[in-house]
Amino acid sequence: MLELLDVILLGLIEGITEFLPISSTGHLLIAEHWLGARSDTFNVVIQAGAILAVTLLYRQRLWQLATGLRQPATRAYALKLAAAFLITAALGFAATRAGLKLPQTITPVAWALLLGGVWMIGAEVVAARRSDSAQVTWTVAILVGLAQVVAAIFPGTSRSAATIFVALLAGTSNRAAATEFAFLVGIPTMFAASGYELLKLAKAGSAVPENWSALAIAFVAATITAFVAVKWLLGYIRTHRFTAFAIYRIVLGVALLAFLPTYA
Numbered sequence: 001m002l003e004l005l006d007v008i009l010l011g012l013i014e015g016i017t018e019f020l021p022i023s024s025t026g027h028l029l030i031a032e033h034w035l036g037a038r039s040d041t042f043n044v045v046i047q048a049g050a051i052l053a054v055t056l057l058y059r060q061r062l063w064q065l066a067t068g069l070r071q072p073a074t075r076a077y078a079l080k081l082a083a084a085f086l087i088t089a090a091l092g093f094a095a096t097r098a099g100l101k102l103p104q105t106i107t108p109v110a111w112a113l114l115l116g117g118v119w120m121i122g123a124e125v126v127a128a129r130r131s132d133s134a135q136v137t138w139t140v141a142i143l144v145g146l147a148q149v150v151a152a153i154f155p156g157t158s159r160s161a162a163t164i165f166v167a168l169l170a171g172t173s174n175r176a177a178a179t180e181f182a183f184l185v186g187i188p189t190m191f192a193a194s195g196y197e198l199l200k201l202a203k204a205g206s207a208v209p210e211n212w213s214a215l216a217i218a219f220v221a222a223t224i225t226a227f228v229a230v231k232w233l234l235g236y237i238r239t240h241r242f243t244a245f246a247i248y249r250i251v252l253g254v255a256l257l258a259f260l261p262t263y264a
Helices: 001-017 025-033 040-057 059-067 070-099 106-128 136-155 159-170 175-204 210-234 244-260
Strands: none
Touching: 001 025, 001 040, 001 210, 025 040, 025 106, 040 059, 040 136, 040 175, 040 210, 059 070, 059 175, 070 136, 070 175, 106 159, 106 244, 136 159, 136 175, 159 175
16 A cells, blocks of 8 residues: 555656656655655656656647648747757767766755756846747757756756746747747657667566556556646746746755755
C-alpha cells in the first residue's frame, strides 16, 4: 500500500511540475530523496505521461500545423519549431556522447531554483516594457532550442521556464504566444528524449525489476495531473504574470539551502 502511495505521489509531482516553470527534474529529485530513488524506466515513463497530456491539449493546434503547411505563415512557424527541436537534439546528443550527466544531489537544484526565480522576475520586468508581440522570429526559435539544452544539463532550471522566458526576452513578449511555442517545441523534444532513453534501457537491459502495475498507475496519475495543470496554466497566464512561480522557486531554493544538512 505504501509503495502504491509513493508511485502515485511521484506521478502527481511529475504531472504538476513538468510544464509549470518550477522544474520537474528538481522536484522529483527532492521527492525521491525521501521516497527512494526510482529506476530510469520509471522516470522516463511518467514523463511520457505528462507529454501525452500536453499533446492532447494541443491536438487542434498540431492538426492545424500539419494540415496548413501550404500557407506561408503556418509553414514558417512549423519550420521554426523544427529548427528549435533540431538544435536541441543535436546539442543534446553531443552532450550525452560527451558523458555529461545530471547531478543527483540537491545543492545544484536549490541554486538553480533560486537563481532561476530571480531571473524570471527580472525577465518579466523587461518583457513588460516592450510592446505586445506574438511573433516568433528565427532568433526566438534558435534561442529556445539552446535553452532546452541548458535546462537538460542543469536540473532545477526548468525546461518550460528557460524556453518561455528566453522567448519573452528575445521578442515574443506575449506570454500566451511564448508559452505556446515553448510547449509545442517541448512535445517532439521530450518524446524523442523519452524514446531514446527507453531504447537505451531496452538495449542494455535492466537489473532492477519493475512493478509494471505500479508504473502504469504512476503514468495515469502523471497524465491526468499534467492535463489539468497545463490547462489551468494556459488560462492563468492570460491575465497573470509568472511572478508567483518565481517567488515559489526562490522560497523553495532558500529553504533547501538553509536546511541542506538535514537533506544530506
